[in-house]
Amino acid sequence: MAEKLTPREKNFSEWYVDVVLKSKLADYSDVKGCMVIRPNGYAVWENIQRGLDGMFKATGHKNAYFPLLIPESFLRKEAEHVEGFAPQLAVVTHAGGKKLEEPYVIRPTSETIINSMFARWIQSYRDLPMLLNQWANVIRWEMRTRLFLRTTEFLWQEGHTCHETDAEAEEETLRMLEVYRTFAEEWMAMPVLAGLKSDSERFAGAVRTYSIEAMMQDRKALQAGTSHNLGQNFARAFGTQFQGRDGQQHFVWQTSWGASTRLVGGLVMTHSDDAGLVLPPKLAPTHVVIVVIGKGEERGPVVAKAQAVAEDLRKAGLSVLVDDDESKGPGFKYFEYELAGVCLRMELGPKDLAKGACVLVRRDDRSKESVPLDQAVAVARAKLDAMQKALFERARAFRDANTFVVGSLEELKKRADDGFLVAQWCLAPACEARIKEETGGVTSRNRPFTLKQEPGSCVVCGNPSPGAWVWSKAY
RNA sequence: CGGGGAGUGGCUCAGCCUGGUAGAGCACUUGGUUCGGGACCAAGGGGUCGCAGGUUCGAAUCCUGUCUCCCCGACCA
Structure with a gap:
């Protein structure tokens, strides 16, 4: 629960x-x-x-x-x-x-x-x-x-x-x-x-x-x-x-x-975030959950429509769950599926049916939109594509914002918990060991192919260095 | 392995100090009413208190050992 x-x-x-x-x-x-x-x-x-x-x-x-x-x-x-x-x-x-x-x-x-x-x-x-x-x-x-x-x-x-x-x-x-x-x-x-x-x-x-x-x-x-x-x-x-x-x-x-x-x-x-799992659509076990809303007799047509839409979504290659469990309220289900990392939530109730629409909510940014039912499949796919892209972009922006070029061991120590640190290194194991020791666990991660190698001097010993490496605390 | 914390119904925890045969909330089951961001009423089921010894007439409670998990370090994908 x-x-x-x-x-x-x-x-x-x-x-x-x-x-x-x-x-x-x-x-x-x-x-x-x-x-x-x-x-x-x-x-x-x-x-x-x-x-x-x-x-x-x-x-x-x-x-x-x-x-x-x-x-x-x-x-x-x-x-x-x-x-x-x-x-x-x-x-x-x-x-x-x-x-x-x-x-x-x-x-x-x-x-x-x-x-x-x-x-x-x-x-x-x-x-x-x-x-x-x-x-x-x-x-x-x-x-x-x-x-x-x-x-x-x-x-x-x-x-x-x-x-x-x-x-x-x-x-x-x-x-x-x-x-x-x-x-x-x-x-x-x-x-x-x-x-x-x-x-x-x-x-x-x-x-x-x-x-x-x-x-x-x-x-x-x-x-x-x-x-x-x-x-x-x-x-x-x-x-x-x-x-x-x-x-x-x-x-x-x-x-x-x-x-x-x-x-x-x-x-x-x-x-993922404080509400639970967030998964990229390409790897998510469930792409869309359709939450049926309504009480008593008004549920019948909603359930029928939900199943029809689910079928269309499945034909489009999406993995879909229809939740028409009457024993739980919709709000409860929203929290549950957010926790579980379902990419898209479709809310479908009597009001939507009357308009021939549904509400689509994206898991990553919780953006909410009323969508005509006949466009539901196309919009769902577009949202999933957008989400896949947005997750990557957000993660990349985060990484870039937390990557720093450092020029000295002092700076490396100061920034030990700040993210990826780009630092010149002479390749001597002793200097690498010293960094680990003095920073409380910062280790060399790798020398990225995308990192231009320009000669400099090692942040530890000052000797000539062929180029910089990326350093960080690691799992 | 070192330091800190925790193990009691599925979950979160109270009870332990000061031993007397286990409790709450949530979850679960059944029935009914609800349904657009965590619904409500009623009735019910479920625990050898992490495990093993010991003390005692009697142990969730005291003692010893042991296992597991979490957090912080040292080793690693």
Whole structure:
């Protein structure tokens, strides 16, 4: 039931939890650090999957599925990889009532087990490129969890590809990052900065990691997708080789890239407000709810009309709910559907019917308009398109208004909670570490492609710097 | 893991200090009246008080342990 949410101003974290719980996206489970994704939340995830999966297929990838359990020895084959993931692993030591000869690790990511198969499947350059994707769950033991943003088990998609050359792998890495950028901006209406990650933020086992970074309403950054150029690191560890055009054996060049249910959290923190969930139409499970108004006998014709309009809207490709529940008043329902994040509310009552009209209310700005019924479908679609666009524009304006160029460590400290900070950095890990320490958690987010690289001097040490990076506190 | 807070019908919480066999509001069910921004009346159903020990004639209440969640830090998608 719709209790009041904690306002964002008062406590952003509590607001976030309130929205997720009360809009029934997810619930806590009895398993520590794990959540249950409820039908509302799963419907959003399914829409995300649909969108991304279509883009993966369009870029030549095929879906496959690899085991949840990975022999521990596989993880050990790539030194940096094990080291990076060791603290987060869940390990199965017993099965079938007996202690296992070799423990299994529950996958935190699948590079190793997939490479064990790539090594068997790839013989020749004619087998390349190999472009696979897997939709799966993974487990990473976390100290502190947050609904959708960081849970012990989460759902994601991990792409794994093999290429003949380094250049092709790099091209693929950037291509998939661009897929994420496009998806984030065009589907999620979430503006992002696509760019290079620093070495300290690089995926364990990768040569280079790229990310897309979004700004949430509390001005903190959310890494919303990553794409890695793995070079030949895993290929060497697993002997994934092919006979090249030159007749020689070569290790394949690989990439991997992933996006997770964290995106749902990003959606919430980007668009929602103190009344509840706001979802971009392209991902919203319900586009329109038709609230039937009226009492007793006057309801009959209204319900009939509502159903007819719903049918028309559905034919136009919209997802529609008709609410003719007589036991609740309309006002109550308005609050409920706003909380649930339905994009458009259509109010339909006897007065509207008399005029041959209905009232349409947009969730994001609550703008209200009386619309002739014969134009309802066209207007609804136009409003949804406008809403999709408006959400993106508003989020972008917010991000831009909270992005600052800073010229010194002092300024960086002062603005630590203000948003995205653009600062020159000499690339020395020590300077990066110092920023994190002195600012109470500001880290390098990435070096956006769109950020012009002009030489300057590092805000920490003053040494020459090749260009600026974006810094922020992050989820 | 450190600091702070909280676990009592589905939800929000009272009761705990000063032990005596569990209560309110909301939600839910049924019937009726309502319906353009959170309707009302009446009747009803629902809780081994997070879990496990202990003290006691008797524990929601006192003691010990443990689990979970929230907030703030350290690690991470």
